[in-house]
Amino acid sequence: MQWLLPKTNGATVIGIGNKWKLGFGECIRTVVTSCRAVLLPRFGGPEVLELRDNVKVPDLKPNEVLVRARAVSINPLDTRMRSGYGRSLFEPLLPLVLGRDISGEVAAVGGSVRSFSVGQEVFGALHPTAVRGTYADYAVLAEDELTSKPASISHVEASAIPFAALTAWRALRSTARIKKGQRVLVVGGGGAVGFSAIQLSVAAGCYVSTTCGGESVDRLLVAGAEQAVDYTTEDYEVAIKGYFDAVLDTIGVPETERIGINLLKRGGHYMTLQGEAASLTDRYGLAIGLPLATTTLLKKQIQYRYSHGIEYWWTYMRADAEGLDEIRCLAEAGKLKIPVEKTFPITEVREAHEAKDKRLIQGKVVLDLNELKPPVHEPLL
Numbered sequence: 001m002q003w004l005l006p007k008t009n010g011a012t013v014i015g016i017g018n019k020w021k022l023g024f025g026e027c028i029r030t031v032v033t034s035c036r037a038v039l040l041p042r043f044g045g046p047e048v049l050e051l052r053d054n055v056k057v058p059d060l061k062p063n064e065v066l067v068r069a070r071a072v073s074i075n076p077l078d079t080r081m082r083s084g085y086g087r088s089l090f091e092p093l094l095p096l097v098l099g100r101d102i103s104g105e106v107a108a109v110g111g112s113v114r115s116f117s118v119g120q121e122v123f124g125a126l127h128p129t130a131v132r133g134t135y136a137d138y139a140v141l142a143e144d145e146l147t148s149k150p151a152s153i154s155h156v157e158a159s160a161i162p163f164a165a166l167t168a169w170r171a172l173r174s175t176a177r178i179k180k181g182q183r184v185l186v187v188g189g190g191g192a193v194g195f196s197a198i199q200l201s202v203a204a205g206c207y208v209s210t211t212c213g214g215e216s217v218d219r220l221l222v223a224g225a226e227q228a229v230d231y232t233t234e235d236y237e238v239a240i241k242g243y244f245d246a247v248l249d250t251i252g253v254p255e256t257e258r259i260g261i262n263l264l265k266r267g268g269h270y271m272t273l274q275g276e277a278a279s280l281t282d283r284y285g286l287a288i289g290l291p292l293a294t295t296t297l298l299k300k301q302i303q304y305r306y307s308h309g310i311e312y313w314w315t316y317m318r319a320d321a322e323g324l325d326e327i328r329c330l331a332e333a334g335k336l337k338i339p340v341e342k343t344f345p346i347t348e349v350r351e352a353h354e355a356k357d358k359r360l361i362q363g364k365v366v367l368d369l370n371e372l373k374p375p376v377h378e379p380l381l
Contacts, residue, residue, distance in 0.1 A: 037136035099134035180205030275314025
């Protein structure tokens with residue numbers, strides 16, 4: 001049964017079973033007021049993570065969507081943040097909720113949201129600096145941080161894709177603007193971002209070479225890479241032939257930076273995931289570290305533009321509706337996937353982080369929230 005309940009702030013709640021659509025108003029309280037979430041009260045090892053009941057669900061802004069999470073994946077950023085990465089930015093905001101990726105169902109929408117309806121299956125990812133992440137039964141994301149989930153893939157499979165794929169998409173499609181017939185080198189193709197980059201480049205009609213560990217060679221060749229060099233047994237600086245229009249370096253150490261830049265054509269783009277902004281602000285504080293990071297990047301850009309004729313970038317994930325739409329289409333067509341090696345229930349989040357810290361699991365790990373604990377609801381009358 002569908003029914004309307006007027007709210008005192010001028011909004012309207014449309015009830016369909018236990019799901020809700022929120023209407024007018026600048027900031028609207030969701031019917032779900034609290035839920036289970038994993039909190040990070042302080043930085044440290046996996047033991048600092050706390051699964052708590054009754055964590056407040058934020059009010060929805062007009063452009064926001066409340067998502068009932070079914071699966072959320074663990075990214076390297078999560079374990080690094082837990083250990084103190086980005087301390088200068090995040091420490092004053094503790095406790096945090098970690099997590100960027102999510103797949104689930106729309107539970108409520110803000111007044112200006114037009115792309116989604118209550119009950120629709122969606123997946124997406126939050127910006128890296130988000131304070132309330134997705135390790136929760138209910139998460140809040142902006143409309144442009146979500147897209148519809150293909151029916152052909154599960155929530156677990158979908159949750160592994162968006163953050164890594166958007167990171168690769170921003171570098172290759174938004175920054176380098178790769179196009180058909182170009183050559184792309186992915187340094188470190190075995191990880192989620194590297195694997196996404198290979199699939200995005202192949203889908204764009206590019207010729208792809210990559211470096212990886214021996215266990216990943218066959219998988220990357222099947223994904224469409226023309227050459228996959230095992231860096232543990234080969235000198236990839238010698239093994240990789242020719243020059244490239246774009247290099248995405250997921251490793252970002254001085255050696256890979258040097259080799260990647262030397263393998264670029266003039267006018268090519270070198271993009272590294274290991275920018276120095278967070279490390280410099282952590283070391284010197286925001287007031288000094290952020291301007292220092294800007295100066296460091298600008299210095300490198302000028303240096304390489306004059307010495308090699310190439311463009312140099314630090315690249316990060318950001319929400320992009322166009323990118324998410326392309327990622328959704330490729331995932332739906334079976335042309336973009338990130339294998340999930342192991343799934344943990346959300347109650348075992350510490351064990352999942354420990355497994356990633358100790359490298360017991362090399363592949364993607366997902367937290368399953370299908371066994372949803374009943375949320376706390378706002379009284380209706």
